[in-house]
Every structure is written in C-alpha cells, then in structure tokens.
Amino acid sequence: xxxxxxxxxxxxxxxxxxxxxxxGDEVIAFVMPGDKGAxxxxxxxxxxxxxxTSKEDVNNFLSSSGEGSTVIHCAGxxxxxxxxxPLVIKVNVEGTKNIVDACVKQNMRLIYISSVHSIPEKPxxxxxxxxxxxxxxxxVGGYAKTKAExxxxxxDAVVNNGLNAGIIFPSGIIGPRALTNNSITHxxxxxxxxxxxxxxxxGYNFVDVRDVSSAIVxxxxxxxxxxxxxxxxYYVSIEEFLSAIHRNTDRQLKKLNIMVPRWPIYxxxxxxYAVKYFxxxxxxxxxxxxxxxxxxxxNFISDKAKRELDFHPRPFDExxxxxxxxxxxxxxx
Numbered sequence: 001x002x003x004x005x006x007x008x009x010x011x012x013x014x015x016x017x018x019x020x021x022x023x024g025d026e027v028i029a030f031v032m033p034g035d036k037g038a039x040x041x042x043x044x045x046x047x048x049x050x051x052x053t054s055k056e057d058v059n060n061f062l063s064s065s066g067e068g069s070t071v072i073h074c075a076g077x078x079x080x081x082x083x084x085x086p087l088v089i090k091v092n093v094e095g096t097k098n099i100v101d102a103c104v105k106q107n108m109r110l111i112y113i114s115s116v117h118s119i120p121e122k123p124x125x126x127x128x129x130x131x132x133x134x135x136x137x138x139x140v141g142g143y144a145k146t147k148a149e150x151x152x153x154x155x156d157a158v159v160n161n162g163l164n165a166g167i168i169f170p171s172g173i174i175g176p177r178a179l180t181n182n183s184i185t186h187x188x189x190x191x192x193x194x195x196x197x198x199x200x201x202x203g204y205n206f207v208d209v210r211d212v213s214s215a216i217v218x219x220x221x222x223x224x225x226x227x228x229x230x231x232x233x234y235y236v237s238i239e240e241f242l243s244a245i246h247r248n249t250d251r252q253l254k255k256l257n258i259m260v261p262r263w264p265i266y267x268x269x270x271x272x273y274a275v276k277y278f279x280x281x282x283x284x285x286x287x288x289x290x291x292x293x294x295x296x297x298x299n300f301i302s303d304k305a306k307r308e309l310d311f312h313p314r315p316f317d318e319x320x321x322x323x324x325x326x327x328x329x330x331x332x333x
Contacts, residue, residue, distance in 0.1 A: 006072070076092050
C-alpha cells in the first residue's frame with residue numbers, strides 16, 4: 001500500500017513511518033524545507049518538501065496519489081501555553097483543513113491524529129470515551145481548542161462530503177526517540193541529573209509512542225474501519241512517574257518524596273518560567289496549561305481500540321526503561 005505521511009519527522013510520525021516500511025509499504029513523507037529530522041527517515045522513504053499551511057504545497061504533495069492511497073496526518077504543533085499562538089492555529093487548523101480538502105477532492109482515505117485534549121472533559125471520577133461532539137468552546141487551553149476545531153472539520157467532511165476517515169486520539173505520548181526536548185524528556189533529564197528538587201501533585205494518562213504507532217498502522221490495515229479511537233495507556237501520578245525512573249536505572253538517584261501542591265507552582269513558579277520563555281523561547285516544564293492538565297480528569301477508556309485495533313499498551317515500566325536507555329545512548333543524560 002502507498003501512504004502519504006505528514007509530520008513524518010516528528011516523535012510519533014517517525015515511528016509510524018518505520019512501522020509502515022517494516023511491513024513493506026510505500027511511504028511518501030511531507031517534510032518542511034530545512035527540517036533536519038529528514039536525515040532520520042529510512043532510505044526507502046520518498047521525501048516531498050512543502051508547508052502544511054500552503055494549500056498549493058499540500059495539493060502538490062498528494063498529486064501523485066493512486067487509487068487506494070491513504071494519508072496519515074501526524075503533523076501538528078503541541079503547545080503547553082494557555083493562549084493560542086497564531087502559528088499553532090495555522091498549522092493545527094488550517095493545515096488540517098488543507099489535508100481534508102485534498103483528500104475529499106482526490107477521494108483518498110485519511111487517518112487523522114487528533115488528541116484526547118480535543119475531547120470535552122468530564123467531571124472527576126467519570127470515564128471519558130469516544131464522542132462525535134467537538135468544539136473549541138468545550139475544551140480548555142489553546143492547543144486543545146485548535147485540535148477540537150480541526151477534529152470537527154474532519155468529522156464534518158465525513159458526514160457531509162463522503163470523506164473516508166479514521167481519527168486517533170492519543171493521550172500523553174511518551175517513550176524513546178523523542179528528537180526534541182519535550183516536557184517529559186526534560187523532566188526525566190532534570191531528575192536523572194539531580195536537578196529536580198521536588199515533584200508536583202497530580203498526574204496524567206500516558207501511552208507509549210510505539211503503541212500509538214501500532215494502533216495507527218492497525219487502523220490503516222483495517223480499511224473497513226472508520227470513526228474515532230482513543231489510544232490511552234495508564235494514569236500515572238508524577239510521584240509514580242519519578243519512582244518508575246528511580247527503579248529502572250542503575251544510577252544512584254535520590255528518591256523524591258516531596259510533591260508540591262499545584263497551586264503554589266501555579267502562583268509562583270509558572271510566572272518565572274513565563275518570563276524565561278519570553279526571553280529564551282524555550283518551552284518551560286511548568287506552564288499554566290500543564291499544571292491544569294495534571295489536575296484534570298484523564299480517565300480515558302480505550303476499549304474500542306482494544307476490540308477493533310488489537311491495541312494493548314505495554315507495561316509502563318517497560319516504556320520508562322526503554323526511554324532511559326535511549327536517552328543514555330544519545331547522551332541526553
């Protein structure tokens with residue numbers, strides 16, 4: 001089969017590309033000009049350079065598509081900031097619209113990678129399952145609002161324009177081969193370097209990037225499947241997360257037993273990181289949105305994916321162990 005993959009050099013996209021190549025598929029990757037991540041793509045991958053926010057570039061990317069081809073839209077900008085940056089809107093919303101419109105025009109199947117952040121949150125204690133109701137007004141945070149708007153556009157195209165689409169909703173993706181210093185990798189680096197004085201009370205639902213990729217490829221292979229699939233792993237508190245690092249490394253790390261409530265972090269630490277971000281543009285480990293997320297309901301249910309996509313999240317300790325080994329191999333820690 002032939003697959004057109006956006007965001008192919010990203011954390012998730014690179015895993016998806018490698019999994020498709022392993023099963024003998026043809027992969028065409030859409031890569032931003034100057035993206036150094038292109039060097040990590042398998043040699044078998046054909047690269048087409050362009051900008052996801054350019055309708056002309058997207059149409060050019062998909063111009064050689066044949067019957068039965070599928071687009072896997074992994075491209076997106078993750079933002080832990082509370083507000084909405086114009087570029088995040090442009091990439092997450094306008095970029096997705098460009099892909100959807102091209103798929104409708106050329107009668108291509110679409111696998112869209114959304115996010116659990118786009119799903120309206122339920123009160124604590126309630127389970128969160130797949131829904132078809134998406135709106136920026138129903139979610140909190142700039143990133144969540146852009147993903148909700150984009151997801152609504154995909155569903156509208158399915159209902160009104162005959163788009164053949166499957167939508168994947170991963171929870172917090174972690175695991176090896178994160179080419180950028182994301183917030184989780186940064187936290188692990190600080191802790192393993194002895195520079196994290198305390199943790200934060202709260203937690204989230206985390207899932208291994210390799211399991212998300214496997215679910216995406218499974219959906220690709222099941223061409224009769226459409227609809228929405230939550231791909232979640234396990235709820236893990238920050239205290240449990242740090243304990244998992246402690247028990248899965250040979251390093252003599254100090255076990256952190258101090259977990260600071262979220263409100264003092266929100267009041268005193270977040271503003272300091274905000275100033276640092278303004279000066280350095282380096283995404284901080286603590287933001288208003290990340291602190292909010294650690295206290296939100298992340299009881300995501302993945303039963304549908306387990307039934308239909310053979311999705312089975314690996315043990316959390318395996319993810320942490322493999323991530324540590326990768327970080328050590330790359331000299332990150």
